[in-house]
Amino acid sequence: MADLVVLDFDGTDTADIVLGKLRELRKEHLIDMLDAVVVIRPEEGDIQIKQSVNLTAIGASSGLSTGALLGTLAGLLVLNPMAGFAIGGMAGAAMGALSGRLSDYGINDQFIKDLGETIKPGTSALFVLVAKATTDKVVAEMKSRISARTHKENQRRKNALETSTMPAKLADCRSNDVASSELFIVEGDSALGTAKLARSSDFQALLPIRGKILNVQKASVSDILANAECAALIQVVGGGAGRSFDLDAARYGKVVLMTDADVDGAHIRTLLLTLFFRYMRPMVEAGRVYAAVPPLHRIEAVTRGVKEREVIYTYSEQELHATLARLEREGRSYREPIQRYKGLGEMDADQLAETTMDPRHRMLRRVNIAEVEAAERVFDLLMGSAVAPRKDFIVSHADELDRERIDA
Secondary structure, three states: EEEEEEEEEOOHHHHHHHHHHHHHHHOOOOOEEEEEEEEEEEEOOOEEEEEEEOOEEOOOOOEEEEEHHHHHHHHHHHHOOOOOOOOHHHHHHHHHHHHHHHHOOOOHHHHHHHHOOOOHHHHHHEEEEHHHHHHHHHHHHHHHHHHHHHHHHHHHHHHHHHHHOOOOEEEEEOOOOOOOOOOEEEEHHHHHHHHHHOOOOEEEEEEOOOOOOOOOOOOHHHHHHHHHHHOOOOHHHHHOOHHHHHHHHHOOOOOEEEEEHHHHHHHHHHHHHHHHHHHOOOHHHOOOOEEEEEEEEEEEEOOOOOOEEEEEEEHHHHHHHHHHHHHHHHOHHHHHHOOOOOOOOOOOHHHHHHHHOOOOOOOOEOOOOHHHHHHHHHHHHOOOOOOHHHHHHHHHHHHHHHHHHHOO
């Protein structure tokens, strides 16, 4: 005699991990496992049924292995649990024998219906046939291992995201008014030093990041939690991460991505947006994520007979040439050389405040998601782990790229 043990899990990879632990126990002769099947039901895409190596055969007269038994059962549960596929009504000699085997384990139509409804998208399940004498060992072992794993995962999440102590590098604001507060994510310590002098500490907080953060589109949750930059960002924003993100718990009314106005800055901004899109999407959907638009050039225009010079900022090469042409038509000159900013760190505090941080003068670009499905496809294409489609996209669209439109 044998018993069927069915375990369902929240994650799509947990059942595979648990099966690996069971195999270890079998090698140690602690359990007598006859066979096992893993069922994975992702959020999107086809259901996967993974057959374990057939460990033994049962019912020589039926000619059916435990693999056939569990594989068909798993198929009934996840592929057609409600279709009236009555066990008692199975046709043919082989299926009739299988029906008998299922009935031997107390499996009937209602069991299939009830259990099938518990395997939801984003979950996995493990079907195990064990010798009757060892069923209690399997259940006890799985309870202890799942409990230990859950505790470890919860502790890791708590350490990464829920500690009451904010990162030391956060320069927080004094205001507790969420609606008026702003968090600036700045690129590097050099920009941080200038931004501290340029900000209004009453309502503007600063969080520096070191270079390019982890690409979360192709990283596991454990990798993200282990990454200091990502964990710090999630912790500082304050609403949690993923499905459990609570917009009402967010600590700031605006999050502003303040990176250099160059290709590297655009890349860093894209990586940050990927993190927000994947794990803090309600912030984006609520229109609370912005990209700062720092200038590229600073022109000091001179008017004859006027002592004070007019300062003009431009944000692209095209705008620069248009401005210089306009000054020439007006009979005005300008101081040379024209200052070109290679990064935010090259601005002094007054210039950074005037152009990028002071709400009275700055330019911000709000990030929004007009079409979620289209955004999903773009993020998956450009930031995902599949290289070939991204390469094809870049090659086919390379001649359409206008560097002036990177921040347009």
